[in-house]
Amino acid sequence: MPETFAPPVVPRVTPRDLRQAVDEGRRLTHDEGLYALTAMPLLELGDLAQELRFKKVPEKRVTYVIDSNPNYTNVCTVDCTFCAFYRKPSYVGEDVYTLSIEQVAEHFETARKYGCTTVLLQGGLNPAIPWEFYPALVRTLRERFPEITPHFFSAPEIQQMVEVSGMDVRGVLAALKEAGQVSLPGGGAEILSERVRKRISPKKGGPESWLEVHRAAHELGLRSTATMMYGHVETAEDVLEHLESIRTLQDKALREGNAGFTAFVPWSYKRDNTPLQKWVPRNAGPARYLRTLAASRLILDNFDHVQATWFSEGKKTGQVSLHFGADDFGGTLFEENVHKATGHVNMTTVEETKTLIREAGFEPAQRSTLYEILATG
Numbered sequence: 001m002p003e004t005f006a007p008p009v010v011p012r013v014t015p016r017d018l019r020q021a022v023d024e025g026r027r028l029t030h031d032e033g034l035y036a037l038t039a040m041p042l043l044e045l046g047d048l049a050q051e052l053r054f055k056k057v058p059e060k061r062v063t064y065v066i067d068s069n070p071n072y073t074n075v076c077t078v079d080c081t082f083c084a085f086y087r088k089p090s091y092v093g094e095d096v097y098t099l100s101i102e103q104v105a106e107h108f109e110t111a112r113k114y115g116c117t118t119v120l121l122q123g124g125l126n127p128a129i130p131w132e133f134y135p136a137l138v139r140t141l142r143e144r145f146p147e148i149t150p151h152f153f154s155a156p157e158i159q160q161m162v163e164v165s166g167m168d169v170r171g172v173l174a175a176l177k178e179a180g181q182v183s184l185p186g187g188g189a190e191i192l193s194e195r196v197r198k199r200i201s202p203k204k205g206g207p208e209s210w211l212e213v214h215r216a217a218h219e220l221g222l223r224s225t226a227t228m229m230y231g232h233v234e235t236a237e238d239v240l241e242h243l244e245s246i247r248t249l250q251d252k253a254l255r256e257g258n259a260g261f262t263a264f265v266p267w268s269y270k271r272d273n274t275p276l277q278k279w280v281p282r283n284a285g286p287a288r289y290l291r292t293l294a295a296s297r298l299i300l301d302n303f304d305h306v307q308a309t310w311f312s313e314g315k316k317t318g319q320v321s322l323h324f325g326a327d328d329f330g331g332t333l334f335e336e337n338v339h340k341a342t343g344h345v346n347m348t349t350v351e352e353t354k355t356l357i358r359e360a361g362f363e364p365a366q367r368s369t370l371y372e373i374l375a376t377g
Contacts, residue, residue: 015044018298022052027301030240036295037236042287049294049325056304057327061376062357063305063367066350067118067151067331070107072137073098076124078156078203082190082232084273086124098126101137108145114334115350118369119145120185121152131165135179142180149369150180154187155213156204170216177220183369184217186227186265192245193238200232200276207242211249218253218260223370226250226261226303230292231268231284232276239292243299250302262371263305263328266292267312286317290324297325305371310356315348319360328367329357 013035021028028036036045075098076086087096099107104121111119119141138150153161153176161172190200192207204210214224226246230239246261253260268284271277289309297306308326310318311333318329332348348356357364366375 013039015040015048018045018048022048022055022298028299030244033240033243033295033299034236036298037239037291040295042291042294045294045298046290046324049297050323052297052301053306053325053327060362061365062308062322062327062329062360062362063365063371063373064329064353064357065118065331065367065369066114066116067120068107068111068114068116068334069120069122069331070104070111071123072104072121073123073126073129075126075128077127078125078201080190080201080204081276082200082229082269082271082274089126089128098129101133101140104137105141105144108141108148111148111334112145114332116148116332116334117366117374118149118151118331120331121150122154122157122185122187125156125160127160127164129164131161131167134161135175138176138179138181149182151183151185151369152176152181154185155210156188158184158213159205159209169213170220173213173217173220173222177222182222183262184214184222184224186214186225186261189227189242189246190229191232191234191238192228192242193234196232196234196238207245211245214261215249215252218249218258219256221259223259223262226264228264228266228292228296229269230266231288232271232280240299243296247300247302250300254302261303262369263307264296264300264303265307265309265330266296267309270312286313286320289313289317290321293321293326294324310348315356319356322357322360322362328371329353329364 013032018032018036074085074087075089075096077089108119141150158169158172162169165172189210192210194206197206217224228242250260268289271280271283305328306326307328307330308318308321309330332350332353354364365373368374
């Protein structure tokens, strides 16, 4: 995978055009977005993204969250070609699992010992799990661990619950909210392009399947994150389509006074042990990440927070990204299994997280799932 896309054929765009857009508070045009993703000199792009970051978040502060990311099942039916984590329902082996509510609670007990304030819980799309399991899981964990925010279930999981419950998306989300859920992670987005999704995750449905869940969540008062996994078969046009889609959805939430996206989180595809790796010769590197991050900050002008994904891109790249438009260092991720299945493992502690932020020239601040400041210094 090259470190940047070949510049598309677009009308002339210059760094001055993007500078003028930021100075005037004007939204980037489609062509300007393509230019940022493909051809603008990287350091100039980073400087401009950092300038917009400080307009959005004026303090020289970088937030982080103490969290964990367990999984309740690795059984899945959608056969995504980029995934090394899942096991088919027919798979027989010691590494296939579906946890009970009590077993999930054990992971929460560990998270509590680490001081986690958020648990990001996700799983495969396992049709054998009955609908009743999901709200019961949320309710039980909220009762036992009131200090931990349930940041549960990606959009494809919500669509799976629609299948087994017979309810619509809004009904499923309303039931989860009534049980105590307050936010959704952005997993399952990959690239919100019909062309790309048909190639890498055809059983998940098109972009509208993901957008429908987050639109309904926002209308019901549930916040969510927006994510993007790049570095596989997408083009710059596909990336821009993704960014413009979530920007439009955020516009709707803000215009109607609904809950919306808290943050944008990009990360690069990890190819090892996945079926897709034979079509993708190498992982995307730091230069591609920094360009994607900085361009996203400029294009997503209605997002307050952009996350530096140290876990997937490495701690040093994570530090550099704090100078390319990111204002958040993400989570401590004391437990993580999806990247681990590809052989990619990165670990940290709360103290190291704070040190990394300070070394990059910023002041660390612990936040909640919803970006409320819990502690500084």
